[in-house]
Amino acid sequence: GEDVEQSLFLSVREGDSSVINCTYTDSSSTYLYWYKQEPGAGLQLLTYIFSNMDMKQDQRLTVLLNKKDKHLSLRIADTQTGDSAIYFCAAGFEGNAGKSTFGDGTTLTVKP
Amino acid sequence: EAGVVQSPRYKIIEKKQPVAFWCNPISGHNTLYWYRQNLGQGPELLIRYENEEAVDDSQLPKDRFSAERLKGVDSTLKIQPAELGDSAVYLCASSSRHRTTNNEQFFGPGTRLTVL
Numbered sequence: 001g002e003d004v005e006q007s008l009f010l011s012v013r014e015g016d017s018s019v020i021n022c023t024y025t026d027s028s029s030t031y032l033y034w035y036k037q038e039p040g041a042g043l044q045l046l047t048y049i050f051s052n053m054d055m056k057q058d059q060r061l062t063v064l065l066n067k068k069d070k071h072l073s074l075r076i077a078d079t080q081t082g083d084s085a086i087y088f089c090a091a092g093f094e095g096n097a098g099k100s101t102f103g104d105g106t107t108l109t110v111k112p
Numbered sequence: 113e114a115g116v117v118q119s120p121r122y123k124i125i126e127k128k129q130p131v132a133f134w135c136n137p138i139s140g141h142n143t144l145y146w147y148r149q150n151l152g153q154g155p156e157l158l159i160r161y162e163n164e165e166a167v168d169d170s171q172l173p174k175d176r177f178s179a180e181r182l183k184g185v186d187s188t189l190k191i192q193p194a195e196l197g198d199s200a201v202y203l204c205a206s207s208s209r210h211r212t213t214n215n216e217q218f219f220g221p222g223t224r225l226t227v228l
Contacts, residue, residue: 004154031215042116042203042219043155088154092215099168100217102154 002026004103006089011109018076020106022089025070029091032065033100034074037086046087047074076108084110114138116220118204124226130192133223137185137206144181145217146189147203155203161187191225199227 003025012018024032030051035043049056049063049072056063062075076083086107092100117136125131137144142163147155158177160168163184172179176195181187191198201224205217 008152033216035219040221042205042221043217044219045216048216090154099157099160100215102156104152104154 002029002091002101004089004091004101006087006103006106008104009107009109011111012079014079014081014110014112016079018074018079018083018108018110020074020076020087020089020108022072022074022103023070024072024089024091024101026091026093026101027067027070029093031092031100032063032072033088033090033092034061034063035088035090035102037088037105039085043088079108079110081110081112084108116204116206116218118202118220118223120223121221122224122226124228125194126228127196128193130190131194131225132191133189133202133204133225135187135189135204135220137187137204138208138218141206141208141218142184143207143209144187145203145205145207146179146187147205149201149203149222151200158189194225194227196227199225201225 006022033048034046036046037043060077064073086105088105089103090100144161146158149155159172159179161181179189201222203222204220207217
């Protein structure tokens with residue numbers, strides 16, 4: 001089955017850019033998602049990209065997809081302390097009605 | 113629009129006791145998911161419902177776990193008897209193919225289970 005991997009920790013200074021990386025194994029993944037989880041809360045979708053795209057920008061967020069290498073990244077520009085959270089990469093499939101496989105999350109710490 | 117509601121938020125039980133979690137998805141969402149999230153890990157799917165039908169329960173430990181979604185709306189996940197290794201956060205999520213184009217899942221806050 002699908003395997004999704006992420007680095008576990010990232011620490012940046014406020015105002016810098018953050019880049020969180022993710023790799024997945026199933027090239028038939030149709031949707032690639034980034035979810036954010038704050039302490040004591042469930043996951044919240046931040047952004048997503050279809051597999052036929054290579055980039056998507058949404059305000060401070062930029063998602064890059066290298067389908068050949070099965071590599072996904074999330075760049076957060078001008079990182080703020082409120083961005084401190086756990087970020088999960090997930091891969092989903094068109095034909096499987098929303099079933100997604102999640103990575104183990106990257107804990108982003110933003111230092112003032 | 114109300115989000116996914118879960119209760120209780122926290123539960124502490126002794127091993128071998130039964131426990132039940134309840135989830136009310138977003139109104140109109142036909143797909144409901146139960147996940148288990150261990151500390152430091154991502155969510156792992158336990159069961160997925162399309163309306164009242166369980167369409168994917170391959171990861172549900174059926175010897176002790178059970179779930180139901182009788183009227184295709186709210187759902188209950190039960191563990192009987194609970195084991196120490198069941199300590200985790202149990203997340204419920206819902207989605208609707210008819211309302212979004214990206215199969216986005218909406219998550220509840222989870223129930224944190226501690227088995228002593």
